[in-house]
Every structure is written in C-alpha cells, then in structure tokens.
Amino acid sequence: MSKKYYITTPIYYPSGNWHLGHCYTTVLCDALARYKRLQGYDVYYLTGTDEHGQKIQERARQNNMAPKQFVDGLVDDIKKLWELLDISYTKFIRTTDVEHETAVQKIFQKLYDKGDIYKSSYEGWYCTPCESFWTQTQLKDGKCPDCGREVKLTKEESYFFRLSKYQDRLIDLLTNTDFLEPRSRVNEMVNNFLKPGLTDLSVSRTSFDWGVKVPFDPDHVVYVWIDALSNYITALGYASENEKDFETYWPADVHMMAKEIVRFHSIIWPAILMALDLPLPKKVFGHGWLLFGGDKMSKSKGNVVDPFILVNRYGLDAVRYYLLTALPYGSDGTYTNEAFIKKINADLVNTLGNLVSRTIAMTEQYFDGVIPAPEVEDKEIDQPLIDAIKGAYGNVTDYLEKFEINKALEEIIALTERANKYIDQTTPWILAKNPEQKGRLKTVIYNLCETIRTAGVLLRPFLTKTPPKIFAQLGINDEELIAFDSAGKFPAKLVGCKVQKGEILFPRLKLEQELEELSKLC
C-alpha cells in the first residue's frame, strides 16, 4: 500500500456569497493534493459545508424555504464553483448527511458517557431581536454589540464539554510541537486563550432546532463545535458501520484553513479528539486572508469578487495562478483587478507563454518541428540553464513541503525567465543563418525544449489546463516525460518529439480595457 495523505479544507458555511477567499483555501488544498498524488501518495482530499445553525434557519425562513431546501441551493452553487476550478476533492461532506448526523450523535453520546460532557446552564445577556447571547465583556455600553438595543440577563440550559480538562495537554501540544503553523499563531492562541485558562465549552443549544438532536435530550441540538469539527472523521466513516477509510486515512496530514478559525482547530478540535482517545491531526495550518484592496472580502462591504466572472473571462489557470501566488507564507495578500491583470501579463503571458511560443516556433522553423539531439555544447552558457532546470524540482518540492506555495511558483517562473535570457545569449536566429553552426543550434533548441517541458511538469499541481497544452505542443506522448519526478532529470528523452504549434497559452490582456470591463461586470 502506498503512503497516504489526508488533507482537508474547512467545511464552509453557506452564506450565499462564495467568493475568492473560499476559492483560495480550496485551490491551495487542491494544489497540495495534486502534488502528493503526483508523488505517488494515496490522497484523500475532503471539503464540504457546515449547514446547521440559527443563521441558516433564519435565512431559510426569510426565504420561505425549509432549511434543507435553502442550503441545497447554496451547496449546488459551491459544487459548481469547485467544478469550475477543477477541484479534485475525494469527498464533499455536508453536515446534513445522514451518516454525519448519526455519527455526531454517537460522538456526543460517547463524550457524555465518558463524563466529558455534562449538563449545566450559563448566564448571559440576551438580545431578543438578534436572538443572540452575549457575555458581559462583549456588550457595548451595556447594549447589544450588534444592534445596540437593550439586552436582558437570561439563563440558558446547556451541555458543556470539559475543555478545561485538556488545557495542559493543549499547551504542550502547541508550544512543544509544530502542530500549529505558522508559529506566530501559536503565540496568539497561547497568550489569548490558554494562559488565561480555558473554560468549559457550551456544546448544545435550545434556542433553535436546525441541527443534530442530542440523542438523550431532544430539546437540545448539538452546537457547531462538535457538529462541524467532527466532519473530519465522520467523513471517513468514523462511528459508522464501515470505518475502513477512517482506519486508512486518519489522522489527517493537514487541516488547512484561514486564520480566523485557527482557534477552533488548534484548541477545541484537538481537545475533542483527546476526549475520544483518537490520534491528533499532524498539522493545522492557518493561512492569511486574501484581502480586496485593503479590506476583508465580505458581502456587506460589496467587494466580493465573483470567481465565475474571472474564470470565464481569463481562464481557470490564470485565476488559480493568481490565487496561489497572492499570499506569502502565513500572511495576508491582496486582490485587485489591476494587480491580477498585471500579474497574469507579467508571468503567464510575457514570461511563460511567450517562451513556449518562441521555442516551439524556432523548433518548427529550424528543424521542421522535430526536436534535435544536442551536438555542440558551450559549457559556460549552457551549464547555468541546465543547473536551473535540474535544481527547480528540488526547490519547488521543498517550498511545497513548507507550504510556501507562492515561492514554489516563483521558482518555476524564474526558470522560464532564465530560459528567455538564454535565448538572447545564444541568438538562435543567427546560428540558423550559418550551416556550420547547426550543431550548436541543435543543442540550444534542445535545452529550450527541456526547459519548457520541465516547467510544464512542475506546474502540474498548480495549473490544470496549461501543462497538457505544453506537452501537446512539445509532441510528448510518453508518460515518463510528464511524470512529476522527471522534472529533475536532464536530459529527458525529448529527441525526436514532433512539436506542434498550438493556440497561444495566455493571450495578452490590455490593462485599461480589462479594468473597464471588469468594473462593468462586477
């Protein structure tokens, strides 16, 4: 059996505005999943939706729909989005799946039987119009922080999870292992929540009923913590009659998410797993936010960028490329239409696309499209390019292992930049005029073809449309030549391949014109 790799996105809350932020996390995981698959891992890639809760119930009511009916539509939308983005997930879990709901009840029961869940009550300030509970410290001037209206002291019965019991183990986990990355998030968690001391966690609600019923107390529904977080194991069949996938894939290799939910995944989730006596995930990674201009993307701010518009207009790979390069390790990044257009032009059009175009064109013109065997070398000029070709594979994989996706891609673009320079150094068009230089020209063309082959192979985890186009243009029929680890091998067996000029990989975008169009469309 091959090595396994289990990667997850969070399960998204169907708020009705799927935007580039959701796309970021999901495309990021997709790239990692593809990367591991290409390396021969048995990959399980999970994504899904978190569909219970008061907000959904309310919004469904506003739309005169049953909650399930309401979320069904939103789930259809997001599935279409993932299809649009070529997301290669293994399973899409919904918290409304019967298997999930059943398993959640079993988990809740198990924790209760063990004594890690107990019944009690909590006091809070209740805002009737908002139907929300607030703690003393959350109140603004004694009023509801959301709407500013009066609140009244109310007592609500609830089941509690003994989170406090796991405090020491959690501190140890976060501070003494690399469970949580980036490291800066560890400080945040430890200083804000662990050091001050954990309090037990309310894990049921009676104020709404759109959720999983507590098995032994149907007035209560299981609150989000246990319902949503446990998707990572219920998706694999945990607490079902068939736990085969669970046995194969758990623990997760990485839970990927944006920074605002790191807390739940690095404190509450491990505690639940500890209580269930299950192995912990190997890694929780909290990436930054894709900001719009300087602001967080949100519907209320009206700055949501529609992924469908971008993909339809610029192609999937342009969008995937931008997303994957937009965020440095652990930090925030920005989306603007202008930055997007410029980045695509600079990297994909001018550098990568143009290199492929000119290389194929020269191979056709000088060698009738048949990739020649190298003959005459010029070590001083050739070696730096060959070193770059050979080195790229190791650099890219190193960055991927460290979740520095943007740098991995930079590495590939840098390779193509290097090849563009090589063309100027070797001036093939001059070599072509002198029959005595034919041998030298063969080597130059061969090296260039190798470069674009390597770039194409290395791009396979990130871009889904472009690599096959590059291989087709190179006339590659041999699977070996597109295998991921073949990227590190030079020379490969390209000699004799019949190149074929295809459509331009990425058409040039006119900045002014596109900005105008986009402002109309969005």
Place this chain on the structure above:
RNA sequence: CGCGGAGUGGAGCAGUCUGGUAGCUCGUCGGGCUCAUAACCCGAAGGUCAGGAGGUUCAAAUCCCCUCUCCGCAACCA
C-alpha cells in the same frame, strides 16, 4: 499596558531570527535584438529602511527602550 501582525525607492513585497553601509517584481528612462503574444535581453534613475539628533556596538533596516499610525483577533466571516 488585552493579544497578534504590519509600517523599507511611485506601487506591491524580501531582507530583521544567525547586526557589517539595502534586494526583488511592476512602473519610468535609455540601449539591444527580431525566434516570439508591441513580447524578450541589457543598463540607468529613484529609498538610509514610521518617528525618537534614544540605548547597546567598531558597525543596526537588523538587538533593547519609548512614541505614533494601520490591520486583525476577543464563541462560529476561507
């Protein structure tokens, strides 16, 4: 003193952990080339690194202190 992050040429960023006179991409200007998608290659101008005529040091963007500004987090927005 709530916690965390950030403040570097016109824009966006790297460099700060392991101190030694600042680097990348885009833009601008000049040159070269013509295989290529007005693309490509080379070169230049432009910053003294938020502020403190602060501390440590032979030497600080880089370590310490203070101030200012911006952003995020504080029970469910990737």
